[in-house]
Amino acid sequence: MAKAEVIPERCSSCAFCIDVCPKKVLAFGEAVNSKGYKYVVSVNEDDCIGCMMCAQICPMAAIDVYR
Ligand code: SF4
Ligand code: SF4
Numbered sequence: 001m002a003k004a005e006v007i008p009e010r011c012s013s014c015a016f017c018i019d020v021c022p023k024k025v026l027a028f029g030e031a032v033n034s035k036g037y038k039y040v041v042s043v044n045e046d047d048c049i050g051c052m053m054c055a056q057i058c059p060m061a062a063i064d065v066y067r
Contacts (some may be wrong), residue, residue: 002050002067004042010062011039017054017063023047026054 004025006017011033017040018026025048029041040062042048050067 002048005064006040007062008033008039010060013037016057020053020057
């Protein structure tokens with residue numbers, strides 16, 4: 001099953017990945033990273049189709065997609 005994993009320390013809270021995901025898998029969590037950014041987490045993990053759009057749009061290379 002496909003899975004998107006965000007590397008918390010790289011996330012800069014731009015929300016590009018949240019907006020681009022066709023399955024609404026990603027959202028901001030409650031926690032912040034060491035730079036003070038609220039980072040993205042996978043909230044609907046089972047819905048991920050491995051399209052990689054989130055990883056491609058992320059300017060920080062903070063997302064790895066496994067499929
Ligand atoms: S790989 Fe596609 S479906 Fe999965 S989280 Fe990223 S944008 Fe969403
Ligand atoms: S696109 Fe990358 S940097 Fe922007 S919110 Fe998503 S994971 Fe964070």
